[in-house]
Amino acid sequence: MSSTAHGARARARIEITAAIKEEARRQLAKEGAVKLSLRAVARELGMASSALYRYFPSRDDLLTALIIDAYDSLGAAAEAARDAAADVGPVRRWTAVCEGVRGWALGHPHEYALIYGTPVPGYTAPETTVPAAARSALVAIGILRDAHQGLGLAKPPLPAELRPEAVRMAADLAPDLPPEVVATMVAAWAQLFGLIGFELFGQFNRVVEDRDTFFRHAVGQLAHTVGLVYPQQGPVATPGGPAAESS
Amino acid sequence: MSSTAHGARARARIEITAAIKEEARRQLAKEGAVKLSLRAVARELGMASSALYRYFPSRDDLLTALIIDAYDSLGAAAEAARDAAADVGPVRRWTAVCEGVRGWALGHPHEYALIYGTPVPGYTAPETTVPAAARSALVAIGILRDAHQGLGLAKPPLPAELRPEAVRMAADLAPDLPPEVVATMVAAWAQLFGLIGFELFGQFNRVVEDRDTFFRHAVGQLAHTVGLVYPQQGPVATPGGPAAESS
DNA sequence: GGCAAAGCAAGAGCACTGCTCTCGTTTTTG
DNA sequence: CAAAAACGAGAGCAGTGCTCTTGCTTTGCC
Known part of the structure; x- marks a missing residue:
């Protein structure tokens, strides 16, 4: 069922997803949910903010x-x-x-x-x-x-x-x-x-x-x-x- | 103490302050605190957003x-x-x-x-x-x-x-x-x-x-x-x- | 009264946000 | 191998809180 494997891209996806959540959790812990910013997360991860939407379709989904x-x-x-x-x-x-x-x-x-x-x-x-x-x-x-x-x-x-x-x-x-x-x-x-x-x-x-x-x-x-x-x-x-x- | 009177300007001030709070409360009741926007309040009141800061120095003060x-x-x-x-x-x-x-x-x-x-x-x-x-x-x-x-x-x-x-x-x-x-x-x-x-x-x-x-x-x-x-x-x-x- | 000072409204502008769309590039798949 | 899907980046839109400057009006003092 491809929980792992299935190409290097799938692996990268779950890794990046985890990294996003991790950074988001860090910002959440430091500043609270209101201040959590998608752009700041993307910035900290060195990626464009628009790229983040490939992993979470909206800010609310990240929060969920x-x-x-x-x-x-x-x-x-x-x-x-x-x-x-x-x-x-x-x-x-x-x-x-x-x-x-x-x-x-x-x-x-x-x-x-x-x-x-x-x-x-x-x-x-x-x-x-x-x-x-x-x-x-x-x-x-x-x-x-x-x-x-x-x-x-x-x-x-x-x-x-x-x-x-x-x-x-x-x-x-x-x-x-x-x-x-x-x-x-x-x-x-x-x-x-x-x-x-x-x-x-x-x-x-x-x-x-x-x-x-x-x-x-x-x-x-x-x-x-x-x-x-x-x-x-x-x-x-x-x-x-x-x-x-x-x- | 002059709780009233003291010029037409002072009266206008408390009137406008009340109007701002009233409109803000309406937006609060409808959309919640997160969505409350100073600009939207000012817009609804027909005034420039910057003028609102004469009455409440910041959004948090309005919320307070x-x-x-x-x-x-x-x-x-x-x-x-x-x-x-x-x-x-x-x-x-x-x-x-x-x-x-x-x-x-x-x-x-x-x-x-x-x-x-x-x-x-x-x-x-x-x-x-x-x-x-x-x-x-x-x-x-x-x-x-x-x-x-x-x-x-x-x-x-x-x-x-x-x-x-x-x-x-x-x-x-x-x-x-x-x-x-x-x-x-x-x-x-x-x-x-x-x-x-x-x-x-x-x-x-x-x-x-x-x-x-x-x-x-x-x-x-x-x-x-x-x-x-x-x-x-x-x-x-x-x-x-x-x-x-x-x- | 006159006049300086203070209060006020408006506009432009800054830095930021969530989100969309497009455009090349890379990877996966049939 | 070629078509299709996934991806990253950039530009851009509409919106935000807030500041600063520029004129105007109302006060308060002499």
């Missing part, structure tokens, strides 16, 4: 490629954090993954902004980004699955009106998990990126000082919200989440 | 003005939602404010992106935006204050390591509220914008369908997290450690 790579990079970071916390309890592993995601975001602010900030072009990310985007979220779902099959998972409260939606979401995302857990998990996942975004985009300036501690506490509460429970102890501030619920 | 207006508009929406829910319990009022914020965001997506999306220029929003940004958050704090002085407010758990930070935050934001509540509230506020951002920026596409219901449930849980309790459920079980009976 970078978006996919960023999702992938984030997903890898999440998986690494999970694997590094393989032998601790689900709550700590959840916290580790959240901190891994946050760490990646702090280390790659412009790439984070590219995927979770304002959509750059005329919206509508292409279909191809969907699987890449799911990768990090799948890590979180995996933790819940482990807990569900292992030590246990509390079922978060779920109002009746949300039940059909939760069932649908569970069928799509994790058929083996209780719908309550899946629905709550999706919300918690979004909330996680609220915390990260606020920190990264300056909303915590002059408000939150000790951000590491603050974040760890917040995602700890989030862990409780999604139903993760401490296997043994509870001396640290653990409860407070959704326990009773009447209205 | 729009940012402040957007914060203000959001704050007004939050206050309106609060006032419309003046005669219900704190949880419902909290939910109403959250839904008000979300409603504003859905109705003004580009303005929302301007203030809570990727920072446009070289970061560092000017000092002047801070009070405007605080306005909506103050509404949320006010609800907690009412609950604290009224029916009651559960103290969320707070690990010892976060206590100093929570005390500092409470001193800055709401000295009359327990530090646990303030710290948790700040986190919850950030998480709220995670939910909104995910919906607005397409992260919920093909994942969450019934978004109204989903959102209402999520902010209901958030209300519980910050310590708001349902009035008919009676007082909190234990002052130091919250209920969590059924886990």
